Amino acid sequence: MQDTEAFLWEINQDKPKQYAVLMYDAFGKIGSNVDGGNVNRPGSLQECQSARGPTFSGQYCRVSLKQDMVNYFVGICVPDSCGEEDVQLLVAHERFQLGQTSLIPPFPPSLVPQSSQVIIMIRCLSNTATADASAIICLFVCCVMVAVPLAATLFTAITRWKRHRECLQAFSLQTTSQGVLSTSSSITGASYSSLNGIRALSLLWIISGHSAFTTILFNLDNFNIWKKTVEANPLHLFTDSGPVFVSVDTFLLLGGLLSARSLLSSIRRNEDKMSLRLVASFLFKRLKRVQPLHLFIVCLVMSVFSVARQGAYGFTFEDEVEDCKTFWWANVLLINNLYVAHKMCVPWAWYLSLDFQCYLTTPLLVYLFRRNRVLLAAVAASLLLITSVVSAVLTALLQIPVHQDTIRFANYYLYYYDKPYSRYGPYLIGILMGIYMTTKKDQFIKHQWQAALGWFSCMLGLALVVGLAYVLREVPPHPSVPHALYQGLHRSLWALAVAWIILACEEGYGGFIKRLLSLGLWVPISNISFACYLVHPVLMTHYNGKQETPMHYTDINFMYLFSSNLAVTLVAGYILTVLVEKPFVFLKGSSG
Numbered sequence: 001m002q003d004t005e006a007f008l009w010e011i012n013q014d015k016p017k018q019y020a021v022l023m024y025d026a027f028g029k030i031g032s033n034v035d036g037g038n039v040n041r042p043g044s045l046q047e048c049q050s051a052r053g054p055t056f057s058g059q060y061c062r063v064s065l066k067q068d069m070v071n072y073f074v075g076i077c078v079p080d081s082c083g084e085e086d087v088q089l090l091v092a093h094e095r096f097q098l099g100q101t102s103l104i105p106p107f108p109p110s111l112v113p114q115s116s117q118v119i120i121m122i123r124c125l126s127n128t129a130t131a132d133a134s135a136i137i138c139l140f141v142c143c144v145m146v147a148v149p150l151a152a153t154l155f156t157a158i159t160r161w162k163r164h165r166e167c168l169q170a171f172s173l174q175t176t177s178q179g180v181l182s183t184s185s186s187i188t189g190a191s192y193s194s195l196n197g198i199r200a201l202s203l204l205w206i207i208s209g210h211s212a213f214t215t216i217l218f219n220l221d222n223f224n225i226w227k228k229t230v231e232a233n234p235l236h237l238f239t240d241s242g243p244v245f246v247s248v249d250t251f252l253l254l255g256g257l258l259s260a261r262s263l264l265s266s267i268r269r270n271e272d273k274m275s276l277r278l279v280a281s282f283l284f285k286r287l288k289r290v291q292p293l294h295l296f297i298v299c300l301v302m303s304v305f306s307v308a309r310q311g312a313y314g315f316t317f318e319d320e321v322e323d324c325k326t327f328w329w330a331n332v333l334l335i336n337n338l339y340v341a342h343k344m345c346v347p348w349a350w351y352l353s354l355d356f357q358c359y360l361t362t363p364l365l366v367y368l369f370r371r372n373r374v375l376l377a378a379v380a381a382s383l384l385l386i387t388s389v390v391s392a393v394l395t396a397l398l399q400i401p402v403h404q405d406t407i408r409f410a411n412y413y414l415y416y417y418d419k420p421y422s423r424y425g426p427y428l429i430g431i432l433m434g435i436y437m438t439t440k441k442d443q444f445i446k447h448q449w450q451a452a453l454g455w456f457s458c459m460l461g462l463a464l465v466v467g468l469a470y471v472l473r474e475v476p477p478h479p480s481v482p483h484a485l486y487q488g489l490h491r492s493l494w495a496l497a498v499a500w501i502i503l504a505c506e507e508g509y510g511g512f513i514k515r516l517l518s519l520g521l522w523v524p525i526s527n528i529s530f531a532c533y534l535v536h537p538v539l540m541t542h543y544n545g546k547q548e549t550p551m552h553y554t555d556i557n558f559m560y561l562f563s564s565n566l567a568v569t570l571v572a573g574y575i576l577t578v579l580v581e582k583p584f585v586f587l588k589g590s591s592g
Contacts, residue, residue: 003079022051037223042312043075068114135306138299183520194505197517200525209244221550256430314545358427392488396479426495451509461497532573
């Protein structure tokens, strides 16, 4: 209280001291283009923390407010002796003003009709970064996981052991870097060259969507302008949160296809016998492929975000760390998509859990295929019907939007977006596709007219999935049959269209699309796609969190933002692939 009184008294003098000027100047002020969405007032974090009073320093706090229907935050500078509870009392106090003007003035009625402000939350940022025991342990684990491959690389290069060096070699860069940047197809045993292009383009689409979405959600100074632009131009599907995430369904399709192909190949090598031991080995190899890098990212988030200096938009760092401290075990068990959806540790890792849950069904469906194909068809049709009906019913009952939006964001994630009952369709189609392509003895496409009809249906399906997402953007306050049908069917329809592209390319009816998807430049990106998917949100969150001023939407700004995010992601993805992912894949001679 004494420190605050000193600051308030000083700032109201005719010639206030420099520290008080800095603290006041660091306060967020009302800017231009409020109507366009520039409602946040971040102020200046660095200026606030540079202020040195007689007995205190400046402390940056973020006050979240609501005025009428407008939610915004204001950065303020208070003495570092204040706790968050003190700041809340201080903000509401009538003396918190410069002369007769409040230090956090509301928007005038000409901009926002309701003049009264409601305090939602106050978060203060410490001037010094501190790391607790969990952060230190995670940092140590990350360092060890990176140090071992580097040490193995040096040791292998120096000694060139001739005996008993298989384990060490699995961790050396001489082994893990082989083929990663090769332009030869990474899919062995069959051509499947189109899969590299499909995987790489899907990854680029996801990075594009996340680049825009994370910026729009937290950092934009003209959100209303962006929203109007997107709604008026369907070309923005490449960065919008509705159609862009069907690219995840493409990954699920590929996962199902390759899992079925891998299991059938293992059965063939096992004298055509499907044993429990073989299935256990099949599942263990998947865990060995996924979990080391996944848990490395969990540790990286807990350690780096604990000690990283934040900007005005960096308060998500604290939330990420706290969620990981509490719910890390859900990532270990690969059930984080089923538990506390709004408190996930490494939220984007929901895909790994979903993928593994779907992966568990591959042995059952392959077993049915080998025993009774009619029964397989009946079970597959039932599962596809169930996932479609459940998605449609939930959409109707909860008015779940086609796009993520701020109003219905909670229900979209809690009940629909990352759940196996709503996402299983593409993976199931992938399994059936993998079984068919691995066991077929003749071509499916026998005539040109069949290929033409297939391509027409494929392009129509893709266009419908994307186009209807824009037609159905607005969700009515009552159950909507069109919205329910779309949510129930569009993921499986998208997967069927992509499955046709793969089949047509493999059977010689791909034309220029086959040539495009089979270009050698996609292969290196495909090889590091798993690491790129896991690391790119870390990089984006850190970059956005370090900002002290909002970003301004223009097409050219977003294009450059995507380009830089992509470049940094590819470099980081390669490093993590050869240092963390590949050593565990190659361990004990596994083919991955």
